Amino acid sequence: MFTKSTWIRLPRNVVVGHGVLDQTVEAVEELHLHGRPLIVTSPTPRKIAGEAIIEQFAERGLDAETVVVDTASFEAVERVIEAAEEIDAGFLLGVGGGKAIDIAKMAADHIGRGFVSVPTAASHDGIVSGRGSVPEGDTRHSVAADPPLAVIADTELLAEAPWELTTAGCADIISNYTAVMDWRLANRLKNVEYSEYAAALSEMTAEILVDNADLVKPGLEESAWVVTKALVSSGVAMSIAGSSRPASGAEHLFSHQLDRIAPDPALHGHQVGVGSIMTAYLHEGDRGIWTDIRDALRSIDAPTTARELGIDADTVIEALTTCHTIRDRYTILGDGMNERAAREVATKTGVI
Ligand code: ZN
Secondary structure, three states, X not given: OOOOOOOOOOOOEEEEEOOHHHHHHHHHHOOOOOOEEEEEEOHHHHHHHHHHHHHHHHHOOOOOXXXXXXXXXXXXXXXXXXXXXXXXXXXXXXXXXXXXXHHHHHHHHHHOOEEEEEEOOOOOXXXXXXXXXXXXXXXXXXXXXXXXXXXXXXXXXXXXXXXXXXXXXXXXXXXXXXXXXXXXXXHHHHOOOOOHHHHHHHHHHXXXXXXXXXXXXXXXXXXXXXXXXXXXXXXXXXXXXXXXXXXXXXXXXXXXHHHHHOOOOOOHHHHHHHHHHHHHHHHHHHXXXXXXXXXXXXXXXXXXXXXXXXXXXXXXXXHHHHHHHOOOOOOOOOOOOOHHHHHHHHHHOOOO
């Protein structure tokens, strides 16, 4: 008897391209969202995008409220929830890099309101996916929320973001290769639910990005286009899978652990990129695609070594040997690497 069923939640309006910020309110109106908009943003994104959106709403007679958040924290999520309740917000817009978007997404999910994502940097796949995370003390809380109802990604704005944010977004996509390897392994060994469609889409996304690596150059608006399309596609893969598996394996565990233990962690995408070099090696050994991953990262100016991440070798080893414990997600790391094995992979891949 056939008993399977699934819910695939996707963003409905994905608007990407030159100057599309002007179409924000149009994209929102199409969703039939009602009530007052609440804009969650941080200081710089507020200036470069938030204010223009407030004006667009004002032209339609809507008085948007704004909450400015400085740091990603639970306190900030609570502040947004309070503000939303106070004005009885109809829907929330996250306008900014990772922080404002994650916070708006989590708050909207908590109070059951619609959420619209307006990224000002293409730095990780959280701008399109239903995942959100904020640090608390030395841990990090991830929540599974619905993906945004709409994504407005203006490539003109994204191209002006600091270059390393774009390379971090690229590296996050390149890491899909190893995320899918881990997913297949977990499916074979632990019967973890697996979707051929989602896995294929995720891998193809990484491949297209690598094939277009020569378009990824500072100052080129095409870079923002290529990366954003890839982030959207990666988000769709997660939606189809109903989990972050297509885009998050051991390399993500490694990065989450660095966020907790490194005195000065690097960007999420940069950390997962370096993690991906090492976990690809663990999967396939010397002859595998780890060198392709490293070369692809190099070609787009993303870090490939601990030194380039600004993180010392011992911290990398500590993260490699302990990160399997931070979440119940089976990967190539299994029940953990010992120190010698960790040193070996990090040395052989040139990470330390
Ligand atoms: Zn990621």
